Amino acid sequence: MSKISTIILAAGKGTRMPSSRPKALQTVLGEAMISHVYHAVKQLSANIWTVIGHGADEVSAHINKAFGEKAFEHCVLQDKQLGTGHAVQCALQKINEILNIKNLPQGTKILVVNADTPLINEDILREFIEKANNIPLAFMSLTLEDPAAYGRVVRMDFDANVNSMPLGSCNFYDANTGSVQGIIEAKDFKKKFPDCEIHEVNAGIYLFDSELLEKLLPQISTANESGEYYLTDIIALAKENSYKIEAISLGSSSLLLGVNNPLDLHLAEKFMQEEETKKHMKAGVIIHAPESVRISPLATIKPGVELFGPCEIYGQSYIDKDTIIESHCYINNTHISEACTIRSFCHFEDAIIANSALIGPYARLRPKTVLADNVRIGNFVEIKKSTVGKGSKINHLSYIGDSLVGSDVNIGAGCITCNYDGKNKHQTIIGDNAFLGSDSSFVAPVKIGKNALIGAGSVITHDVPDDSLAIARQKQSILKKVVIGSDSKK
Ligand code: UD1
Ligand code: CA
Helix, strand or coil, X not given: CCCEEEEEXXXXXXXXXXXXXXXXXXXXXXXXXXXXXHHHHHCCEEEEEEEEECEHHHHHHHHHHHHCHHHHHCEEECCCCCCHHHHHHHHHHHHHHHHCCCCCCCCCEEEEEECCCCCCCHHHHHHHHHHHCCCCEEEEEEECCCCCXXXXXXXXXXXXXXXXXXXXXXXXXCCCCCEEEEEECHHHHHHHCCCCCCCEEEEEEEEEEHXXXXXXXXXXXXXXXXXXXXXXXXXXXXXXXXXXXXXXXXCCHXXXXXXXXXXXXXXXXXXXXXXXXXXXXXXXXXXXXXXXXEECCCCEECCCCEEECCEEEECCCEECCCCEECCCEEEECCEECCCCEECXXXXXXXXXXXXXXXXXXXXXXXXXXXXXCCCEEEECEEEECCEECCCCEEEECCEEECEEECCCCEECCCCEEECECCCCECCEEECCCCEECCCCEEECCEEECCCCEECCCCEECCCECCCCEECCCCCCCCCCCCCCCCCCCC
């Protein structure tokens, strides 16, 4: 299959999703909808153009972070959201501008995908493209009991013309019969044919010959109920111009669900959540209460892992065999190696954990935390941008930030690295086998030598040499007890 140019439409306001976040960035299992679509088309596309508009800065920043600079440079601004047809027109203009050409090379295939179809995947797109490859205009359709706000796929006799059909008559054919005449958007359909219904609807995924697109897009008008340039009007135009058109239905309707409002978002997430947990259980991951376990499709979980719901595993997390994740954990972009036990209520982000670690309950690992084999991290411990060596223990109530902790170190309850001076962050280095007494603070930059012993309650402001004992606290005094208000004469 030859690679194609893909245009993702993500400029719309999402008026039915009342949220200040652009609709394309609403998440499904921790991943923005636009990212799901981008992942689905990535392997199939020679290049990907994303049309942005509403919340353009936020959406393009997301694309830059998630998919890199080239993806960012291929964002096309649709200044005013005048409709899906106009969005594609903006993309074609930008492609020609960047490639410095007047028209796309003959034979170019253009895949257009709505950004609000987060369940689509590479397999279904591949199947669609294979079926559609020799047709100048094809789109994916699905059949729904309630066609709701989807565009209706109009099928009639080959020679019929939907525009000359008497208003109100319902001479439509079912899916896979008759000949596709066009797509009528829901609002227009209800107005024109109030007593009719069509259950075959448009999924918002199209494959075009670029010549057809370049020729017919400029002919689209705004003469419809919404006053927008509908991309879907191109179907009837193509029919009038005697192009071959086809609506391709591939059975699995759920994957084509469009997300327009909070309920759609929930349904999409529920579907993907069930699919993901089922997939992992079939592959040998033990999942307790799977209905409450949310795993991103980007995550890798090896057979033999045991998960207890509820928990969330997002991003490119990786969990290796024989690891147990107890309930109520949030794990994002984190690598957890073999045979670790993660107790309940842990929160990890962008961390790396080597083999046989015992972590939690209630531990927080922030970005750039790296834990070596056999590390133990206990309750109410927060670690940020720090490396902890083999066999070290930080068991209770500590904050370790910007630190290098050696191996077999014992950090007592309530130890704090004071890494921030109000302007800059500084490093704390703790040598192998050091023992840090409880409730000590380490004012960075500071270095604790190997085998050093720190007395409990110390505030360490200077380096401590290897093999030495440091105590930095007020000496204890024993004074006579004075009872306030007592009369000494009595
Ligand atoms: C669209 C289709 C409808 C189809 C449905 C499938 C049109 C006119 N209608 O309807 O036939 O059944 O998708 O889910 O295409 N967008 C832009 N610029 C704009 C307007 C929209 O980029 O000016 C983007 C949106 O961000 C969205 C996509 O295009 O990702 C679809 O727009 P939306 O308003 O959701 O269209 P629907 O009404 O769902
Ligand atoms: Ca939509």
